[in-house]
Amino acid sequence: MEHILSILIFFPAIAGVLGFLINRDGIRIYAITITMLEFLISLVLWFQFDSSQIGIQFVENIPLIPEFGVGYFLGLDGISLFLVVLTTFMTMIGIVSIPENTKDMRELLLTLLFLETTMVGVFVALDAILFYIFWELSLVPMLYIIGHWGGEKRIYASIKFFLYTFAGSLIMLIGMLVMAYLYFQATGIWSFNLLEWYRLQLPVDYQLWLFGAFFLGFAIKVPMFPFHTWLPYAHGQAPTVGSVILAAILLKMGTYGFIRFSLPLYPDASVYFITPVAILSIIMVIYTAMVAYAQKDIKQLVAYSSISHMGVVMLGIFALNPEGITGSIFLMISHGIVSGALFLLVGVIYERKHTKMMSEFGGLASVMPRYALIFGIMMMASVGLPLTIGFVGEFLSFVGFYKISHVMTILGGTAVIVGAIYMLGAYKKTFFGQVTKEENRKLSDLNFREYATLIPLTLLVIFLGVYPKPVLEPVDKSVKAVVSIMHQKAITEEGKNTIPLIDLSKEIK
């Protein structure tokens, strides 16, 4: 399959267009089939991925505007591979999770298919303009999902989500244009090709400005403190499937951007900005964990916990060594699975009781034991218990960052404490104690559809916690390639010292 990446991008969108011809009764099966096929294609991609190789694979390059060096340039390495697989997997799970009585079912499903196209596009595009197009297009389906299928304040939440992230992206776009212009100045040709940009060595002051421009775009998406306030609204108002996709994949686009753009393009600026970024990350970890603890709405709690976890991801990225970056990518994947599962779990009780207030529950462990069990496993994964998926990435991120700073790692490491505080507190309020509300006694345990979405996630959480190697190995290789580029390109003494020298010859078997 020569054009597997193109197929992977456009298959859902084409199927989405054709979906308008499908009868409303059959649309659910249709959408599930499409996303399953898409997931299978991504598995084929994984299977065909040559993990003994370091560079970009499955390259497709068609010039679009040759005068300005804009091209349809796709490619994939170990870093993007698993984000693509995560995207197709979580979209499939999300679509299966949609309850049958949802209003405007067909439109919701087709919107999700378009969303899938844009998300896959973001992770495989290696041309800056192409990346930007997918990046911005992904806002539109999500705007609809929140704005049409959301809760009471859905219009406010969706517009806030759109404008906030859009404003950040525009500044990133300016950064991209400047970058292309600098490339033109240095070489005499225009190019938006990311791999060619990698070869460009920039003076430190240019790096700092450009890093700042890209930073705004990515940081709002992550979301980093203090740009995070759109997220609780978006999650609070989004339907379950919207929250699942938002938490599992859309947030990862920000952290992916840092690894794909900021780090290799501006190594000295990355080193320069370690401390401010780390401080913001530590605030994210501690502050949002405390805010999460104060929540009364369990969905808001999970939303804030996402921000806290993304703080750890940011620390891992700015460790600038293979341990930390590999850990952060693994944590992105694990957070995608775990937070997705947690939003699904919140959706389960919301569907039954139409409230997300923890005070409305209590003693659910005796009424819905299987639900309590899966929630418990996901909670432990979120807290980062060893042998669950959550531990590996968190541990590696902190190990990596410890090389940079002892004190800041200890501060960021409080994630393991504050995370346990809000998670166990929420679990206690919801599942333990006496059943306080009489009507809760009649709540039914998980049904078939819910099992179908939650059991695969639970198995993954345990499998990848016990045996993370299939994911870690390819990721680690590609990360070493990135770190090696950074080390070569770094101009300053400090940059060379902070970014370790990698012997890539060891990685080729």
Place this chain on the structure above:
Amino acid sequence: MELFLYTALFAPLAGSLFAGIFGASPKNIITGLVTSSLIFLSFVSSLFLFVHLYNGGEIVHVEMMDWIMAGDLSVPFGFVVDNVSSTMMLVVTLVSTVVHIYSMGYMEHDKGFNRFFSYLSAFVFSMMVLVMSDNFLGLFIGWEGVGLCSWLLIGFWYHKESATWAANEAFIMNRIADLGMLIGIFLIYWNFGSLQYDEVFSQVAETDTTILTWIGIFLFIGAMGKSAQFPLHTWLADAMEGPTPVSALIHAATMVTAGVYLVIRANELYSLIPEVGYFIASLGAFVAFFAATMALVNRDIKRVIAYSTLSQLGYMFVAGGLGAYWIALFHLATHAFFKALLFLGAGNVMHAMDDELNIMKMGGMRKVMGWTAILMIVASLALAGIYPFAGFFSKDKILEVAFDSNHYILWGVLWVTAGLTAFYSFRVVMLVFFGKERYKDFGFHPHEAHKFMLWAMSPLAVLAIIAGFFEHQFYNFVTGVLPHYNFSEEIHHVVGQLILVTTGIALTGIGIAVFSNMYREGVFSTVLQNNFIYRFLDNQWYIPKIYDEVFAKPYIELSTLLWNRVDVKIVDATVDGIAKFLHTTGEKTRGMQSGNLSHMLRWVVAGFTLLLVLAVVYTYYSI
């Protein structure tokens, strides 16, 4: 031998999964039987491995598979059975087998019977991972695993507010310590490039002492959490909310000794940093005394035993801190036997008294439960350190070490504590089994426990009596991997006197308890109970209250404040403020777009003028 290793390790896991399948179904005795047999199988395998090593066999070391590989870090699932870990395995599986069998009786009327056995076996599996791992991160898996099982089992009766509260407290407090442990692991990785015990310990001698000191401190912070050392001790007493077999296995015999095990395991490291060792020993001595004082006045039978556990852990840390690792391990083993026995006896008493814990409401119970009384007296004698019971041998050695290394203050504290220990142990025995039958006033109808439960306890009783006599064999065995502790010449001259003095204070303590009218008659003086010291001890030195006021409540308040005031009113309001500003600016300036031609022309002129001015200024400055 590898087969035995894998059997010992994975049999409990198999049992846990088996019982877990029936987790939500009604009681099924088969889950109890299957898990107990699998734990017994694990015990037999551990015994084989022990015998293999005892007869001079090779250390068994396997690498099962890779776990985390990234950057230069490479951590496998590796397991090692050497003299230390095989001793631990034997102790853990033995006590676990006893507790499993005992629990079939103890939990017989409980709805969560199957779930209980699933958790209990999962605990044994985690504990085995902890002691058998060949690297620090594998140990950490077990470390967190036992923490999880402890959380599940403390909060086993999850409908009780106090139980779930205690479970969360234990988990969170342990997490605080775990952060310390993780930092220790990070330091090890960046300084040694590996987390394997053998690779790390082979390099410690050439490493800078400052780094070793930091590693030693951070690892010990981890140990302080699991072994409930001051100031992270409050969770242990609250953990008594769990079913009593859990208290016997997890919160007395095995999990809480994990911290001691860590210090013993890392002895090559701690031998090089005696200052940290001295700190550990001092803290241990303080905790020994501190916990014993709280046990003096408490009326809750399980809490008294919990404090005594805390106190004995302090003794172990004194030995470990002063470099007498084999003695720490010896006391760990004997303590596991007699303390588990004591807890299971307390479990019988509780069962007989319909889960009543207040010893003031008991008394004279030897008449209805003679065997339990005998078993508990045996355990109490061992705890008090009376010859020829097991505790005598191990505890006396610790006092000898303290005296021999010229730490007379430590010795003095431990010596006083020995007296307190003897007193509070027999205070419980007297109040429960002797004197006036006060339980009649409260309408209880106690009865002896099932025969098989008593039989299940008997191996522990035998070991509590005879284990001490194997001191010499034990020494020879474990010093195969642990350093010898060299006593000085002078100690041999005074060792007799030391034993006499220690036994003397222990007997005095017992004597006060036994011959005190107060405990025999069950008449309690209100004057004494209103005394400041009594109230101070009864309130656990006011530490839980202080923690609540200083940490718990402010945390909740600060969290709410951050959310309501900072996140909503400052951070988010700023964003909305910018949006509102743009909106109002637009609203205000839309009047310009009136569509009136003369109006528009005026604006054109104004704009043109502005541009001209700018152009002039720009040219002026660029010349």
